[in-house]
Amino acid sequence: MKNVLNNEAYLGNLIQNQTGSLSYKDKTTIRKPETDWICHENAFDAIISPEVWDAVQEINRLAKFRSINNAAPQPHLFTGKLICADCKGQLLANRETQHRKNGDVRKYVSYFCGRYANSGRSACSRHGISEIKLKKLVMAEIKARAEALEFDETAVLDMLKKKDVSRRHPTSGRYPAGGRQAAPPYSGA
Numbered sequence: 551m552k553n554v555l556n557n558e559a560y561l562g563n564l565i566q567n568q569t570g571s572l573s574y575k576d577k578t579t580i581r582k583p584e585t586d587w588i589c590h591e592n593a594f595d596a597i598i599s600p601e602v603w604d605a606v607q608e609i610n611r612l613a614k615f616r617s618i619n620n621a622a623p624q625p626h627l628f629t630g631k632l633i634c635a636d637c638k639g640q641l642l643a644n645r646e647t648q649h650r651k652n653g654d655v656r657k658y659v660s661y662f663c664g665r666y667a668n669s670g671r672s673a674c675s676r677h678g679i680s681e682i683k684l685k686k687l688v689m690a691e692i693k694a695r696a697e698a699l700e701f702d703e704t705a706v707l708d709m710l711k712k713k714d715v716s717r718r719h720p721t722s723g724r725y726p727a728g729g730r731q732a733a734p735p736y737s738g739a
């Protein structure tokens with residue numbers, strides 16, 4: 551597809567003299583520099599519009615630029631720490647780019663269900679959340695706990711101690727895998 555979209559013939563322009571031999575002795579085919587090309591504009595009806603053509607060239611240019619500047623992937627803040635509420639699978643981080651009407655381009659990270667990402671709607675729902683929103687939620691939680699601690703330190707420490715004990719295995723004293731307690735069996739209503 552990329553070659554199709556790089557081929558100016560799809561724009562209705564015919565380009566000649568793109569390739570030639572190395573010299574009259576060496577008949578190895580070489581690709582000639584763009585300056586040697588002979589371009590006949592509108593030689594036949596365009597398959598795609600010049601606007602679409604320009605947009606595709608811009609996308610290709612940016613893709614090339616990105617691969618040159620490809621830095622090692624950065625681990626995301628909440629990777630490995632988020633679990634889908636429905637299927638208990640891990641949430642995956644995804645970099646997204648938002649093109650605004652005023653021309654601004656914003657990049658942000660969001661997380662969504664990994665099972666949904668791999669198997670689609672039959673496996674789970676998207677359950678997407680942006681990193682900005684998550685940061686705000688976590689900050690609010692930290693702030694609330696810090697305030698509670700200031701208000702009544704002993705009560706908070708007691709509460710944390712109790713939580714700590716209840717999370718440990720009754721005999722081994724070890725934390726169970728996952729660290730969460732199973733919900734009590736449903737008793738009916």
Ligand SMILES: [Zn+2]
Nearest residue numbers: 634637663674
């Ligand atoms: Zn899920």
